[in-house]
Amino acid sequence: xxxxxxxxxxxxxxxxxxxxxxxxxxxxxxxxxxxxxxxxxxxxxxxxxxxxxxxxxxxxxxxxxxxxxxxxxxxxxxxxxxxxxxxxxxxxxxxxxxxxxxxxxxxxxxxxxxxxxxxxxxxxxxxxxxxxxxxxxxxxxxxxxxxxxxxxxxxxxxxxxxxxxxxxxxxxxxxxxxxxxxxxxxxxxxxxxxxxxxxxxxxxxxxxxxxxxxxxxxxxxxxxxxxxxxxxxxxxxxxxxxxxxxxxxxxxxxxxxxxxxxxxxxxxxxxxxxxxxxxxxxxxxxxxxxxxxxxxxxxxxxxxxxxxxxxxxxxxxxxxxxxxxxxxxxxxxxxxxxxxxxxxxxxxxxxxxxxxxxxxxxxxxxxxxxxxxxxxxxxxxxxxxxxxxxxxxxxxxxxxxxxxxxxxxxxxxxxxxx
Numbered sequence: 099x100x101x102x103x104x105x106x107x108x109x110x111x112x113x114x115x116x117x118x119x120x121x122x123x124x125x126x127x128x129x130x131x132x133x134x135x136x137x138x139x140x141x142x143x144x145x146x147x148x149x150x151x152x153x154x155x156x157x158x159x160x161x162x163x164x165x166x167x168x169x170x171x172x173x174x175x176x177x178x179x180x181x182x183x184x185x186x187x188x189x190x191x192x193x194x195x196x197x198x199x200x201x202x203x204x205x206x207x208x209x210x211x212x213x214x215x216x217x218x219x220x221x222x223x224x225x226x227x228x229x230x231x232x233x234x235x236x237x238x239x240x241x242x243x244x245x246x247x248x249x250x251x252x253x254x255x256x257x258x259x260x261x262x263x264x265x266x267x268x269x270x271x272x273x274x275x276x277x278x279x280x281x282x283x284x285x286x287x288x289x290x291x292x293x294x295x296x297x298x299x300x301x302x303x304x305x306x307x308x309x310x311x312x313x314x315x316x317x318x319x320x321x322x323x324x325x326x327x328x329x330x331x332x333x334x335x336x337x338x339x340x341x342x343x344x345x346x347x348x349x350x351x352x353x354x355x356x357x358x359x360x361x362x363x364x365x366x367x368x369x370x371x372x373x374x375x376x377x378x379x380x381x382x383x384x385x386x387x388x389x390x391x392x393x394x395x396x397x398x399x400x401x402x403x404x405x406x407x408x409x410x411x412x413x414x415x416x417x418x419x420x421x422x423x424x425x426x427x428x429x430x431x432x433x434x435x436x437x438x439x440x441x442x443x444x445x446x447x448x449x450x451x452x453x454x455x456x457x458x459x460x461x462x463x464x465x466x467x468x469x470x471x472x473x474x475x476x477x478x479x480x481x482x483x484x485x486x487x488x489x490x491x492x493x494x495x496x497x498x499x500x501x502x503x504x505x506x507x508x509x510x511x512x513x514x515x516x
Contacts, residue, residue, distance in 0.1 A: 104165060172215045182223060281325050375448040
């Protein structure tokens with residue numbers, strides 16, 4: 099078996115100007131990787147005929163599979179379908195099963211008239227294999243040219259994902275014999291990328307050539323990913339597991355998870371394991387910690403709620419932070435977050451609580467408490483622990499880093515006091 103390479107072309111002016119963030123190619127690359135397909139390039143082009151044409155030419159020189167998303171809608175700026183028709187030397191025809199599908203959507207499901215613009219969604223090049231799109235009106239299209247496979251998919255994420263799962267991935271697996279790809283990822287917290295590299299240098303140097311180590315820093319965390327590929331799946335698994343165990347030992351106490359899950363999921367799993375509950379009292383993060391926690395399916399099993407006490411009067415009225423503390427020590431102080439945590443814990447009747455108060459910027463800082471000053475507290479029924487951190491970034495990153503630090507602070511409390 100040999101490695102099979104793919105490239106992904108995403109089409110749309112909205113991607114190039116940053117109006118829409120391209121999540122499609124990231125999802126597609128992950129899905130392809132799981133079946134042993136290596137994505138070697140991701141290319142974004144605008145709604146320009148020549149640019150799309152050139153991208154098809156260029157990418158087909160590098161990969162056996164070229165995946166294309168976007169530009170299949172019913173409006174004038176959607177030029178992918180007519181371009182593909184000309185590129186592959188076909189002619190446009192009505193695909194009757196697609197026409198029946200589109201007609202049913204508009205006349206039966208939506209109870210709307212079937213206009214000519216929507217009827218054109220059923221037009222496809224006569225030399226493509228049509229991939230039925232159960233989730234929308236634009237069908238997928240598969241072309242073959244010079245032993246290369248081209249697959250065009252809608253840009254709407256849920257439609258693309260459905261077609262990938264139901265049509266594209268099964269087709270690729272049936273046609274291509276691929277090598278095996280395995281990844282192992284761990285999370286570290288509390289150590290910078292460069293210092294981490296120094297700490298694990300000996301372990302990294304011991305890796306064989308076919309096992310690669312990647313550093314993936316993000317918001318206080320550094321993920322380390324081992325990747326291995328080859329034809330003998332059993333051997334690959336044995337090798338990567340052995341080197342992964344060595345990597346975990348080399349990381350030491352900075353290791354917070356040996357699976358590729360976000361910090362909020364790590365904390366959620368700990369709470370579920372210990373049959374514990376959590377509440378949050380947030381000031382500077384404005385509910386962002388609550389958002390992260392409730393983004394986890396099943397969060398109701400461990401998370402009860404939040405008090406977003408952004409204004410001082412809310413800290414006073416709901417969390418009983420005294421006026422004297424606020425006047426003399428300030429909203430961003432150890433005394434304030436301690437009271438926020440203990441009161442929220444009691445009010446919500448939870449096993450643990452997180453409280454944060456800080457100055458996120460770009461304004462509001464003082465010489466004594468510059469922008470990026472954050473006090474946080476974590477509490478259970480026996481103890482309240484506090485921590486002061488100093489951040490130095492823009493508002494968005496300061497909020498994210500505050501949330502990550504607070505969640506990790508809670509993680510350490512849970513581990514020490516299960």
